[in-house]
Amino acid sequence: MSKSWAVVTGASSGLGVAYAERMAADGANVVLVARSVDKMEKVAASLRAQHGVDTLVLAVDLTDRAARAELVELLKERDVSHLINNAGFGTINSFHEISEERILSELELNVVALTELSRAAVPGMLSRGRGAIINVSSTAAFQAIPEMAVYAAAKAYVLRFTSALWGELKTTGVRALAVCPGPTETEFFANAGRASAMRRRRTPEQVVDATFDALGRHRPFVVDGTINKVLAFTNRLVPVDLQVAVARHVATH
Ligand SMILES: NC(=O)c1ccc[n+]([C@@H]2O[C@H](COP(=O)([O-])OP(=O)(O)OC[C@H]3O[C@@H](n4cnc5c(N)ncnc54)[C@H](OP(=O)(O)O)[C@@H]3O)[C@@H](O)[C@H]2O)c1
Numbered sequence: 317m318s319k320s321w322a323v324v325t326g327a328s329s330g331l332g333v334a335y336a337e338r339m340a341a342d343g344a345n346v347v348l349v350a351r352s353v354d355k356m357e358k359v360a361a362s363l364r365a366q367h368g369v370d371t372l373v374l375a376v377d378l379t380d381r382a383a384r385a386e387l388v389e390l391l392k393e394r395d396v397s398h399l400i401n402n403a404g405f406g407t408i409n410s411f412h413e414i415s416e417e418r419i420l421s422e423l424e425l426n427v428v429a430l431t432e433l434s435r436a437a438v439p440g441m442l443s444r445g446r447g448a449i450i451n452v453s454s455t456a457a458f459q460a461i462p463e464m465a466v467y468a469a470a471k472a473y474v475l476r477f478t479s480a481l482w483g484e485l486k487t488t489g490v491r492a493l494a495v496c497p498g499p500t501e502t503e504f505f506a507n508a509g510r511a512s513a514m515r516r517r518r519t520p521e522q523v524v525d526a527t528f529d530a531l532g533r534h535r536p537f538v539v540d541g542t543i544n545k546v547l548a549f550t551n552r553l554v555p556v557d558l559q560v561a562v563a564r565h566v567a568t569h
Contacts, residue, residue, distance in 0.1 A: 320395045323347040323387075325378060325433070326403030328355040330502025331452065334520035335400045336363060338528065344397055345370040349387060351377050378403050378429040379421045391436035395444065399437040401430040402452045406467035408510040408567060419466050426470040431477065438481075438490065445489040448531060451478040455498040455539060458548045460556070462564040467508075471496075475537055482536035493530055494537035497523045498544035514566065518544075 322339035326332035327348035336346050340363040348356040353375045360371035374390075376383050391399065404426045407414050434449050441447025453474040454467075461468040478494035485492055499505075499514035500523055523540045530538035539545045551559055 319345075320397040321345045321347050321372075322398040322400065323349065323391065323396055323433075323437070324398075324400045324402060325349045325429075326452075327359060328352040330504060331497070331500065331520045331523055332400075332402045333359050334524045335402055335450075335527075338524045339398060339400075340367040340369045340371075343367070343369065345372075347372045347374060347390065347394075349374045349376055349378070350403060351375060379424040381424075381428075381432075384429060384432065388432065388436045391433060392440060394440075396437055396440060396447065398448045398450060399433060400450045400452070401433055402450075403429070404452060406454075406456070406464055406504065406508040408463050408505075408508045410463060411465050414466070422466055423470055426467070427473050430474060434477075434481065434492075438485070441490040442485075442488055447489075448491040448493065449478070449481065450493050450495060450527060450531070453478065453494045453496045453537070455496050455544050455548050457494075457496055458551050459559045459563050461567050462560060463567050464508075468563075479536040486534075491531060491534065493527065493535065495523065495527050495530075496537060496539045496544070496548065498539070498541055498547075500540075510568070514569075 322344040324332050324336045327336045328350035336348055336359055340346050346363055348360055350356055356373045360373050363369055363371050376387055378384055430451055451474050454471040456468040457471040457475040475494045478492050481492040499517040501517045501519055505511050518541050526538050526540040539548045
């Protein structure tokens with residue numbers, strides 16, 4: 317059995333479960349990280365039964381810096397083949413109506429934890445001459461979005477940070493990839509406070525397929541789905557006032 321591990325954050329739901337399934341199907345042992353232990357134990361049992369891999373469930377609130385320490389140590393010590401920084405959440409509401417606590421948690425999870433975990437994993441990957449840091453961004457990274465101001469800015473950070481890391485690691489055998497899904501069928505919108513927003517959604521499995529296709533082609537980032545790709549790239553040609561007006565409409569309908 318392989319000694320290497322894939323670490324998947326946000327592995328209790330949505331995209332994280334699909335990433336964990338893909339890694340196990342590819343033969344990697346899987347560390348599942350999130351807060352919901354029961355959900356992760358069910359996923360882990362299914363991975364062991366279906367794929368014969370080892371699993372480790374870590375219940376960690378990744379917004380808590382002290383609680384992240386165990387995971388940081390694990391990333392430094394184990395042979396980690398893939399770190400998939402997938403845990404994240406957004407909020408759909410006016411900036412001044414979102415609590416300060418929620419805004420800080422959103423940044424801590426989507427930006428600070430992702431950066432700290434990447435920093436913990438890269439040196440070991442470099443010493444082994446292989447590995448992949450997969451950071452889940454969003455198509456929200458491509459424009460400012462009223463009613464999702466903090467989320468869109470945080471995901472822009474993930475895209476820029478990861479693309480720069482890709483540039484630093486390019487010749488080392490270690491890869492970095494930012495994944496930009498558009499609306500996808502998960503718990504994301506319910507957790508963001510608007511379950512009914514953006515009904516035309518892709519599946520987690522489609523996002524995972526796009527991820528591993530892009531990883532195989534050594535891309536710095538990937539936008540999942542043809543329509544999402546077209547929207548992300550044409551956005552750059554549109555003046556900011558129009559971009560923002562369209563983004564607000566799309567985020568809230
Ligand atoms: N779905 C979309 O439309 C969409 C589009 C673009 C990007 N994304 C991104 O995709 C990623 C995965 O989200 P999803 O769509 O799969 O949504 P989801 O179903 O809500 O899953 C979010 C995952 O993050 C975990 N998580 C949330 N807060 C956490 C915390 N404080 N500590 C540890 N884990 C935490 C959740 O687990 P627990 O609650 O058990 O902790 C859950 O496993 C996110 O980064 C999201 O921003 C989603």
